[in-house]
Amino acid sequence: MNAGQLQSLKDLIEFLKQQNVGEFELEQEGLKVRLNFGGKEKPTVSGPDAGQIAALLAAAAPATSAAPAAASPAPAAAAARAAAPAADENAGLHIVKSPIVGTFYEASAPGAEAFAKVGDRVEAGQILCIVEAMKLMNEIESDAAGEIVKRLVTNGQPVEYGQPLFAIRPR
Amino acid sequence: MPSPLDSAALDRALHGTMFAGNVHVFATIDSTNTYAMREGATSAPGGSVYIASEQTAGRGRGAHRWHSEPDSGVYMSLLLRPRIAPADALWLSLAAGLAVQQGIADVTGLKADIRWPNDLLLGGRKFCGILTEMNAEATQVRYAVTGIGINVNHAMFPEELQWVATSLRVEAGREQDCTAVAAAILRALDAELRDLMQADTIALATASLLTRFEECSTWARGKRVSVDEAGGYTGVTAGLDARGFLRVDTGTEMRTVLSGGVRELTPGV
Numbered sequence: 001m002n003a004g005q006l007q008s009l010k011d012l013i014e015f016l017k018q019q020n021v022g023e024f025e026l027e028q029e030g031l032k033v034r035l036n037f038g039g040k041e042k043p044t045v046s047g048p049d050a051g052q053i054a055a056l057l058a059a060a061a062p063a064t065s066a067a068p069a070a071a072s073p074a075p076a077a078a079a080a081r082a083a084a085p086a087a088d089e090n091a092g093l094h095i096v097k098s099p100i101v102g103t104f105y106e107a108s109a110p111g112a113e114a115f116a117k118v119g120d121r122v123e124a125g126q127i128l129c130i131v132e133a134m135k136l137m138n139e140i141e142s143d144a145a146g147e148i149v150k151r152l153v154t155n156g157q158p159v160e161y162g163q164p165l166f167a168i169r170p171r
Numbered sequence: 172m173p174s175p176l177d178s179a180a181l182d183r184a185l186h187g188t189m190f191a192g193n194v195h196v197f198a199t200i201d202s203t204n205t206y207a208m209r210e211g212a213t214s215a216p217g218g219s220v221y222i223a224s225e226q227t228a229g230r231g232r233g234a235h236r237w238h239s240e241p242d243s244g245v246y247m248s249l250l251l252r253p254r255i256a257p258a259d260a261l262w263l264s265l266a267a268g269l270a271v272q273q274g275i276a277d278v279t280g281l282k283a284d285i286r287w288p289n290d291l292l293l294g295g296r297k298f299c300g301i302l303t304e305m306n307a308e309a310t311q312v313r314y315a316v317t318g319i320g321i322n323v324n325h326a327m328f329p330e331e332l333q334w335v336a337t338s339l340r341v342e343a344g345r346e347q348d349c350t351a352v353a354a355a356i357l358r359a360l361d362a363e364l365r366d367l368m369q370a371d372t373i374a375l376a377t378a379s380l381l382t383r384f385e386e387c388s389t390w391a392r393g394k395r396v397s398v399d400e401a402g403g404y405t406g407v408t409a410g411l412d413a414r415g416f417l418r419v420d421t422g423t424e425m426r427t428v429l430s431g432g433v434r435e436l437t438p439g440v
Contacts, residue, residue: 099257099309101414103400103430133429134264134288134415136303136315138257143309158401158429161258 094144096166098159102133106155116166120148128166131159146170175224175242175349184354188361189218190249197223199241202230204318207248208304211314217252220357224349229320230302243325243338245353248318249360253368257307258414260315262367262377264288265384265415267301267317270363272387274356275299279343285388287408287417288431291321295435296337298322319356323347381411390433391417399432408433 098104106114106129116128122142131138150167153159178196185191193216200206200223207221225241253260268289275283275291283299284292291299298321305315322338324346339347366376385391394408398419406421417428 097309099307100261101258101416101429134261135301135431136261136264136305138260138305138307141306141308 090167092169093149093167094146094170095164096128096140096142096144096168098131098140098161098163098165100131100133100136100138101161102131102136102138102159104153104155104157104159104165105130105132106151116142116148118148118151121171122146122148122168131165140165142166142168144168144170176222176245176353177350180350181222181354181357184350185357185361188358189365190220190357190361193219195219195221197221199223199225199227200246201228202226202318203246203248204230204302204304204316207250207316207318208306211250211306211316215250217250217314219250220247221250222247222353226320230318240325242349243323245321245323245349245356246319247353247357248316251315251317251364251368253312253315253364255312255368255370255373256310257305257312259367259373259377260303260305260307260312261415262373262380263315263317263364264301264303266363266367266380267303267319267360269380269383269387270359271299271301271319271321271356273363274352274359275339277359278351278355279339279347281339281342284390285384286390287388287411287428287433288415290431293337293339293342296335298337298339298342317360321352321356323349323352377415381413381415384415385410390435395436396433397436398426398428399434400428400430401426405436 106116108115108130115130116122116126122128122145124142124145126142127139128142128148129140131140146168148166149169152164152166159165176196178194181194181196182192185194197203200221203221203223203226205228207219210219210221223246224244226244226246229246251263253263265288268285268291271289271291272283272285275281281293284295286292286297289301290297291301300320301317303315303317306313322336324340325336325338326340327333328336328338339352363380366372367380390396390408392408392410395405396408396419397403397405404419404421404426406419406426409418409420409425412418412427417433419426419428
């Protein structure tokens with residue numbers, strides 16, 4: 001499973017949780033997903049996390065995607081484990097997310113000064129970075145005023161829709 | 172020397188389009204995109220067009236600059252205020268390439284090819300580049316600027332560009348009327364963009380766009396390419412996905428091109 005599919009799955013799980021869906025089943029070519037959010041059938045599992053689902057899906061994936069499938073469970077599971085402490089760390093922080101899929105750029109052109117650095121105090125509406133796709137340059141503005149305490153992606157990195165880009169401590 | 176762009180003739184040709192009465196002609200300008208983005212932050216109306224026959228600081232993707240020559244090109248930027256989500260603005264980028272292809276066919280009879288996402292080529296060489304810039308809230312585009320640079324009457328190019336760049340004059344074998352070229356492209360853009368800029372019509376418009384793009388571009392399928400992103404890779408183009416991204420089959424996996432930088436692999440290279 002590639003990063004895009006994993007993200008889609010995470011989005012789906014989030015959506016199902018929000019809608020309070022108890023059970024969900026999806027079957028398509030080479031892929032079968034069954035989710036139970038009640039936790040009653042399997043008392044040992046309090047709720048599925050992305051890492052478990054990724055492992056499940058990787059196991060079910062067809063041979064054509066053998067390489068990415070074999071690689072995906074470990075980082076996905078690691079990411080899921082890391083999510084809990086990260087959530088505490090980010091308590092009280094405002095997260096600026098990418099509104100589109102694309103490539104993250106810290107500056108308007110290679111070699112130019114970065115729009116924003118960790119430690120900068122920014123205003124709402126100030127440009128923080130550019131996310132580019134299909135030769136469309138999207139200036140990402142801060143939607144909060146405060147101090148940038150983390151940059152969560154690297155220059156030139158592909159980012160998904162909704163992916164966290166910056167953490168800001170609001171003032 | 173007066174600009175080869177005739178403001179009054181453009182206005183007449185654009186009657187009935189979203190650009191009518193909103194065309195601003197400059198003899199020379201630093202960059203029409205820079206100007207249009209500044210206007211976007213003011214109350215300038217959507218549909219405004221800023222057009223020049225010379226740019227002194229034209230921009231391309233990244234640090235790429237655009238070779239401008241006095242009175243030889245058409246450089247125009249459209250200020251759009253579409254009522255759509257930021258992710259949907261990507262369609263404007265694909266639509267602009269299709270519209271330029273149509274406009275060029277209407278005015279010159281030349282059949283240009285489109286290199287995903289929106290480079291326009293004649294005889295394998297580029298004569299038109301498109302760069303879109305956007306300012307958006309989380310769920311709504313505030314304004315977008317689509318900049319289109321066309322080599323119209325360039326007779327020749329600097330040595331470093333002569334194998335990759337061309338002009339309408341070189342390809343058609345005769346000088347072209349810059350005003351007619353601009354008018355034809357703007358009329359095609361009006362037709363192409365109208366339904367993409369409304370939330371209630373965009374779904375149907377994008378379905379048609381995807382189908383037509385694959386028909387109108389030899390780059391969409393079966394082209395051996397190198398891709399200059401994610402560390403670089405090579406493969407064969409395999410159509411567009413539902414969001415309009417180009418897919419490339421590397422032989423071991425299917426990858427999705429996000430940004431561009433797609434170049435043809437020629438045998439022996």
